[in-house]
Amino acid sequence: MRVVVxxxxxxxxxxxxxxxxxxxxGIPVVATGDLFRAAVRDxxxxxxxxxxxxxxxxxxxxxxxVRLLLDxxxxxxxxxxxxxxxxxxxxxxxRALDSALADRDSSVCAAVLxxxxxxxxxxxxxxxxxxxxxxxxxxxxxxxxxxxxxxxxDGSELYQRADDRPETIRARxxxxxxxxxxxxxxxxxxxxxxxxxxxxxxxxxxxxxxTAVAAAGLAPRASVAKPAAS
Ligand SMILES: [Zn+2]
Numbered sequence: 001m002r003v004v005v006x007x008x009x010x011x012x013x014x015x016x017x018x019x020x021x022x023x024x025x026g027i028p029v030v031a032t033g034d035l036f037r038a039a040v041r042d043x044x045x046x047x048x049x050x051x052x053x054x055x056x057x058x059x060x061x062x063x064x065x066v067r068l069l070l071d072x073x074x075x076x077x078x079x080x081x082x083x084x085x086x087x088x089x090x091x092x093x094x095r096a097l098d099s100a101l102a103d104r105d106s107s108v109c110a111a112v113l114x115x116x117x118x119x120x121x122x123x124x125x126x127x128x129x130x131x132x133x134x135x136x137x138x139x140x141x142x143x144x145x146x147x148x149x150x151x152x153x154d155g156s157e158l159y160q161r162a163d164d165r166p167e168t169i170r171a172r173x174x175x176x177x178x179x180x181x182x183x184x185x186x187x188x189x190x191x192x193x194x195x196x197x198x199x200x201x202x203x204x205x206x207x208x209x210x211t212a213v214a215a216a217g218l219a220p221r222a223s224v225a226k227p228a229a230s
Pocket of ligand 1: 132133134151153154155156
């Protein structure tokens with residue numbers, strides 16, 4: 001079983017890249033957030049356990065997350081491997097994953113970091129504005145309103161939610177980058193870390209990620225070279 005870990009700060013484009021890579025190399029993306037939701041929805045024993053913590057507003061303990069993950073890795077579609085998105089988030093989780101995989105004679109074969117400078121992340125994350133009347137979303141860079149500060153659709157004033165203000169984002173980012181740094185250090189130490197430049201176009205980042213995982217023995221599926229039939 002080949003396990004690829006996709007790493008990147010919020011706003012680095014990891015969520016866009018994970019499905020592109022999955023299509024390219026033909027193994028599924030496993031996002032821990034989805035695993036929690038599915039286990040809770042299906043009412044599995046682990047789901048019920050996870051739910052107790054979520055209901056109490058606490059983080060789900062790492063051992064529950066790892067057990068959910070191992071369950072998922074046991075399904076047939078994961079026979080050739082998986083791309084992990086959203087886990088591990090800390091050095092402790094990275095070590096827990098290593099030992100769980102080692103029990104199955106497996107290991108993380110590539111940890112790909114989509115690298116974007118912190119200030120660029122803040123710029124990407126903090127450009128969101130919404131309108132007072134209906135919450136129509138805008139973005140300073142990617143989808144600005146026709147006239148500054150006014151909703152195109154209803155003419156109401158645009159404002160920034162507290163969560164979207166640069167100072168809030170910067171504080172949250174510092175915390176998240178600290179935890180990401182631990183995970184990056186962990187995989188650098190075990191020799192499987194590959195960094196790609198996340199400032200490039202989506203297609204160029206996707207291609208660099210594919211090259212990085214190919215170096216770890218995960219080649220693109222032959223069928224991907226052909227354009228999809230329409
Ligand atoms: Zn509006």
